[in-house]
Amino acid sequence: QKEVEQNSGPLSVPEGAIASLNCTYSDRGSQSFFWYRQYSGKSPELIMSIYSNGDKEDGRFTAQLNKASQYVSLLIRDSQPSDSATYLCAALDNFNKFYFGSGTKLNVKP
């Protein structure tokens, strides 16, 4: 069974700090990985995608992928209270199916 695992949290960080969110995946055939942000009661929204080993930066967000370790992470620099949400990690397998983790809840304290 293909799985994406995340620590459910909550992860609490002070405003202005770096928040580090991690996820591992079981399917070595997965090639594309995604981070979604979901505010309480709202739908998931895509914030980052990554396909190659290494880092990908977009504004305050950096996604990191290590396929050998089957590990994906998301760093949020200069965290803001508005970043408080649940972050879902997802992997796209070779059959074009997405597998989502259960999410990590992030609290950014002012």
Added chain:
Amino acid sequence: DTAVSQTPKYLVTQMGNDKSIKCEQNLGHDTMYWYKQDSKKFLKIMFSYNNKELIINETVPNRFSPKSPDKAHLNLHINSLELGDSAVYFCASSQDTRWRYGYTFGSGTRLTVV
């Protein structure tokens, strides 16, 4: 201008009833999906349609039946509702089946079966 819209947003119904959820996307995407998000926040795919053709049909009870009248619409009909069907159901769309840029999700339908 909503990209992926679902109706209704909330649905409270009794066990044994039949209900439908509607989804429409105006993004010109070819592929649409139904996902179920349980209380633990797990998002699990239920169905996927590409250009009105069913391409993913996960292990869901056959009480759930999707229908895609055209590539912009994907509806979900649920017969004989059970307590365990209570969840948030998300519709989503993507450019095509191999779209590597993720989905666009609808706002969700919170179904409560009492």
